[in-house]
Each structure stands twice: as structure tokens, then as C-alpha cells.
Amino acid sequence: MSELPLLSATDLPSDAVEVGRIADAWGVKGWFKVVAFSSDPQALMAAPQWFLQPAEKGAKTFAGTVILPVKQIRWHGDGLVATSLDVVSRNHAEALRGARIFVAREHFPKAEDGEYYWVDLLGLTVRNREGVVLGVVKDLLSTGPQTVLVLSQTLEGKTIERMIPFVDAYIDSVDLPGKTIVADWQLDY
Template sequence: MHELPLLPATDLPSDAIEVGRIADAWGVKGWFKVIAFSADPQALMAAPQWFLLPAEKGAKTFAGTVALPVKQIRWHGDGLVATSPEVASRNQAEALRGARIFVAREHFPQAEDGEYYWIDLLGLQVRNREGVALGVVKDLLATGPQTVLVLEQEVDGKPVERMIPFVDAYIDSVDLPGKTIVADWQPDY
């Protein structure tokens, strides 16, 4: 029997971003395994509180959004484990299995100059040096040594997908407040 910890219901902050999920209980003292959606989960590890939503699939042991204070999160082997002062037993940790973890954007570490969070690039307009619209960033792909912008643009009423490597050789500038990227790229590439 899974016994849900008493977690306060709350609203999901408007700037919250999904950063991982709770995989399963770990040990007998209320620790749980965490699956991070980033290879470098700084925001997940820095946030003093997570916002949990129930699993999208499978058993749902709670509804709505709950706030989970984080006592400790650390690497264990090649994964993360965490604990909360509100989760005191294995049964309570098991009740959180599958929960989606969101972190308020204010808890994300400041990006270094010239570095960007993927979430900030989504929706930006991409133009080339001549001002020709190339599309809107709809996704990013990690291809190993580089990241690729996946753009979508409507041409003759049909969506057309374009990919541009997100590297200095092709990207001239990123203007987050202006929601634009200038690229050294031609529409016929």
C-alpha cells in the first residue's frame, strides 16, 4: 500500500519548466530515484522546492499540483537520488512514482555569456543576414558534437522543416528579448 505524504496543494508557477520525474523509491528511509531530463541538471539540483504533477500514464496517487520541499539531492552511481522532509518512508516515496517534476525558472542558474537554455530558444524567429525569414525554432536536436535548431516555416500553405547547426560558424546573434536569431544561412540550403 502506497501512503501519500501530506504535501500542500499549490498552483504551478507560470514560468515552471518540467525538468524530470520521480522514478521509484530508493532505500527504506523515504529517498527516491530521480530521472533528470538534462545531462547537467543544475536547476533540478539547485531548486529548494519542486512542483509535482501526477504521472501522465499509470497509477495516479494524487491530483493537481503539489509542492515538494527538497532536503537533499545527490548523484548515486549514474543517477540522482533525493529526499524531502515530507517523505519519511519507502511507502511514501513509492506513492510519488512517476510524478513529473517542475522547477520555477527563477531557480535556474544564470546561463554563461553565449550560452542558452533550450527552452529560451523555442519560438524564436530565425532570419538570415539579408533579413529573409527562415522559420521559427520548434525543437532542438542534440547530435553529439553540436546542437541543431529545428525550424518550421509555412511555404505555400504547407509546413516546411529546416535544420541549422547551432554553432558560431552559422549563428551570428541570439537576441532573447527581441525573440530573434540571425543566421548565416540561405533559404535554399
């Protein structure tokens, strides 16, 4: 049976974003494998502490939110491994298997002009140039060369889903404070 490391209970910051999960123990000295949800996990690697919540599925070895100070995180092969002063053995690392990792927004690098974090686009209302509502961003898909906005809209009791490529050819503007996106798109596309 895995023994749980001594981690402090805390509240999840209101601006925290889920950025990965702990996959499994790595080695015998308390290191663990990390699965990042981004191909460029700068925020995960820059944050001095992570907020952990139990796995959504499987065994739950702790409840609520705990804080994990990060001692070191580095690339190993094609994945990440990390350690903490609070995780001193393989048993401790195994007890964290599946834990969801959240990072406070203050540790995210500033987005360049015209760049947006996906999490910031979720929930924005998309309108076309004529002001007609096309839907609300409920998801984003990476199709390789481009990202696609997945919109949801309820009309006459039916939910309609639309997909719009998130590229300059179709997106006129993104107004994060105004929670809107203007697109060169029509209802019948």
C-alpha cells in the same frame, strides 16, 4: 497500495521549467530516484523545493500541482537520489513514481555570455542575414559535439522543417528579448 505523502497543493509558477521526473522509490526510508532531463542538473539540485505534477502516463496518485520541499539530493552511481521531510516511507516514495518535476526559473544558474537554455530558444523566429524568415524553433537536438535547431515553417499550406547547427559558423546573433535569431542560412539549404 501506495499511500500518498501529505503535500500542499499550489499553483505552478509561470516561469517553471520541467527538469525531470521521479522514477521510483529507493530504499525503505522515503528516498526516491530522480531522472534529470539535463546532463548537468544544477537547477534541479539547487532548488529548495520542487513543483510536482502527476505522471503523463500510468497511475495518477495525485492531481494538480503540489509542492515538495527538498531535504537532500545527491549523486548515486550514474543517477540522482533525493529525499524530502514530507516523504517518510517507501510507500510515500512509490506514490510519487512518474511525477513530473518543475523548478522555478529563479533557481537556474545564470547563463554565461553566448550560452542559452534550450527552453529560451523555443519559439524564437529565425531569419537569415537578408531578413527572410526561415522558421520558428520548435525543438533542439543534441548531436554530441553540437546542438541543432529544429525549425518549423508553414508555406502555401505545407509545413516545412529545417535543421540548422547552433554553432558560431551559422548563428550570427540571438536576441532573446526580441525573440529572434539571425543565421547565415538560406531557404534552399
